[in-house]
Amino acid sequence: MPLTGEYAPSTSDWAREQAELIENSGGTEGLTLQGKPVIVLTTKGAKTGLLRKTALMRVEHDGEYAVVASLGGAPKHPVWYWNIKAEPHVELRDGTANKDYTAREVSGAEKAVWWERAVEVWPDYANYQTKTSREIPVFVLTPR
Numbered sequence: 766m767p768l769t770g771e772y773a774p775s776t777s778d779w780a781r782e783q784a785e786l787i788e789n790s791g792g793t794e795g796l797t798l799q800g801k802p803v804i805v806l807t808t809k810g811a812k813t814g815l816l817r818k819t820a821l822m823r824v825e826h827d828g829e830y831a832v833v834a835s836l837g838g839a840p841k842h843p844v845w846y847w848n849i850k851a852e853p854h855v856e857l858r859d860g861t862a863n864k865d866y867t868a869r870e871v872s873g874a875e876k877a878v879w880w881e882r883a884v885e886v887w888p889d890y891a892n893y894q895t896k897t898s899r900e901i902p903v904f905v906l907t908p909r
């Protein structure tokens with residue numbers, strides 16, 4: 766059952782542009798960043814209930830995905846982190862497929878496995894973690 770609600774574009778151009786290019790093309794354009802695959806995560810705003818769309822690196826394994834709340838190693842979590850914490854039902858667009866998932870924050874050995882997969886896709890994640898004392902969260906998305 767897809768998320769319901771009104772889409773609200775991000776006030777940050779950078780945050781908005783690639784997500785909208787992918788969404789508006791039905792998942793046929795704008796699918797990479799520096800040659801690496803990008804997905805679009807749809808979350809329900811924790812305060813507004815509006816639908817938020819966020820471009821993120823594609824980290825997939827056996828039909829599950831990880832999303833990494835890195836924000837380039839900034840000291841604070843990206844805002845979409847709080848949306849997932851409030852409502853774990855999310856949508857993920859991987860190319861032309863847009864499906865429903867339940868997201869859970871992972872830790873310990875499970876996080877280590879997914880972190881390795883994420884760094885393999887996007888090595889900069891390891892650099893981001895060295896830039897901040899904030900432990901960069903990882904969510905695993907399981908099909909609903």
Ligand SMILES: C[C@H](OP(=O)(O)OC[C@@H](O)[C@@H](O)[C@@H](O)Cn1c2nc(=O)[nH]c(=O)c-2cc2ccc(O)cc21)C(=O)N[C@@H](CCC(=O)N[C@@H](CCC(=O)O)C(=O)O)C(=O)O
Nearest residue numbers: 775776780783810811812813820821822835836843844845
């Ligand atoms: C700027 C802010 O964005 P954000 O949610 O903090 O997300 C910041 C970034 O993570 C986001 O821009 C990502 O798309 C950046 N980004 C990646 N960011 C990452 O953290 N990890 C990645 O792997 C990643 C990859 C990536 C690839 C391509 C690309 O173009 C961007 C990429 C934002 O959109 N704010 C909105 C509000 C958003 C929102 O969700 N509001 C909530 C309130 C939430 C609350 O405050 O509790 C609501 O509506 O209720 C606004 O200012 O209007």
